[in-house]
Amino acid sequence: MDFLVSHFAEILFYILAALAVLGSVGVITLKNPVNAALSLLGTFFIVAVLFVLQHAEFLAAVQVMVYAGGIMVLFLFVIMLVSVKGLKTQAAFLSPLVPVAIIGAILVGALITSAVLLGVFATGDGGPEALQMVDGAVLGNTEAVGMVLYTKYLVPFEVVSVVLLVAMIGAIVFGRKDRFIEEQEGEVGS
Amino acid sequence: MEHYVPILVYALVAISFPIIALLMAKVVRAGSPDPVKAEPYECGVKTNTVAFDTRFSIRYYLIAVLFVIFDVETIFLFPWAVSFDRLALFGFIEMMVFLAILLVGYVYAWRRGALEWA
């Protein structure tokens, strides 16, 4: 019992980490894209809990809001836009296995290299240092992020708005069809 | 951290609630299956096509993309709002620049008719 109480965080971490791995394996192995998407949704939540375990509460909230709340809606719309029944019968999604494996290997390699180079437990501005920047006061995680982001990382923050602008314009350009085609196809759901 | 433990427990209880409710219903509910009952409802007419293959407007997708972009923008506003007291005028101007750049995108979306639905 004492062991359980004193190592509660670690035990929770390992359970959640196992679940996260399981969820992400589900994403790439489940044949029905909607089931894969649900698996991804679960994984996002587990990762959010992992962030909370690391005292990165704001990051956990971002994870849930942007990924689980935003990106997933996008995924689901795409899955619904294409004909899922047809997709399921095609085993095509496994055929480009070799290039995918190569890309995957490169990414894992990059991850390990950077972990080794930076030190596995490297603490950047996410660590206690960030909190010290705010007069050393014990503040919430969100305040600390705010203070660092809007003072030290001012330029990257403003650049983000340009990136978002590009994304927005790109989506509008791609999403528009010619009026002619639109009139030709009878659309449902508008 | 210790604040989150009750939430985690509560979340587990909340997850078990629909499971228990559905299992309970499975035990007690009536059931006399019939192929006619299992047909999807279409005003009494026999269905000829599967609903999954229904094509719908690309605008739904566009709305989702715009939502994600504005969602990210909202996320940036939260840490700004909580540390606004300390950031003061500098932070205010900074955020106005950020919003102004995104406003350009919004105006573009409006002008290109991305917000129209008719």
Add this chain to the structure above:
Amino acid sequence: MPEPILQLLLIPLVKIVVLLVVVLLIVAYLTYAERKILGYMQVRLGPNRVGPKGWLQPVADGLKLLVKEDLVPGGAEKLVFIIAPAIVMVPALVMFAVIPFGEPFEVAGMTITPYLADINIALLFILGVSSVGVFGIMLGGWSSNNKFSLMGGLRSAAQMVSYEIPMGFAIISAVLMAGTLSMVGIVEAQRTAGWWFVFPGILGFGIYWICGIAETNRNPFDLPEAEAELVAGFHTEYSGMKFALFYLAEYANMMIVSAMAVVMFLGGWLPPFPNLLAGLWASPALAWIPGVIWFLAKMSFFLFCYIWFRGTFPRYRFDQLMAVGWKWLLPLSLANVMLVGLGVLLLKG
């Protein structure tokens, strides 16, 4: 029993049970209240057969839904079809974890807080968890293999994501005034400020309330289940307990939206003008009223408004709905954030 075990385990468990029972009870009687109030608004009596004045109607409804035959349409994505109602229900319940229903009070020498947890990202927690409910509706509509359901699910998803943006901006205007994301902190900030945030933040409050109604798919924004065109929208094919879960979740979400409005803009458990009229509230005639009563009274007002609107407003058309969200509420809420920011800057700086 040693003190820490009691503090750490027993009290939260009791709180969880109380919270769930109270929430489900309010939800059950909210359905009764809705039918009764709508009945009176339309000069009918509403349910009045089961029990005295129909008081046992929710029980009868629950039992009926429990024993109803459960139909799964042919060709449906069965797994998703079953999971979808749970995806709507679970977030609706989880959000109650951070709603502060009242101020801490003392029982037998222990300080009991009438909320499960006071976390410093409570608002983000609610926003994040609430955004998951949309998947349940979307997938429920999609998996039914029914065109009405599909349209309802799509519409609902588009509507909910569209109104989430101005809602987020309206919430930020409250955060700007409070300077914290903790729900308890926001209420305390209103005590310090001496007035409810609805007065300086009336625009934000209005936007929040409109978006809140749209987020819960209620009149005049109940397009996902517009019965005249879509039969019953995303839950056309749902029956029995699965339908009941959708139904319960809708009312639980209404409670959350109301509770959030109370916390952010109407001073939570505080009486009106907590500082200005402090003498009045401390007088023996009124001092006995606990904060929880104030909270529930304010929440009931919003819940009544929900029903009132349903009895009053006609439904929007879908293009009108999108235009209101993207062309009116979004720029207005953004301007509101700038205005409130400027106001806070001038007042505090």
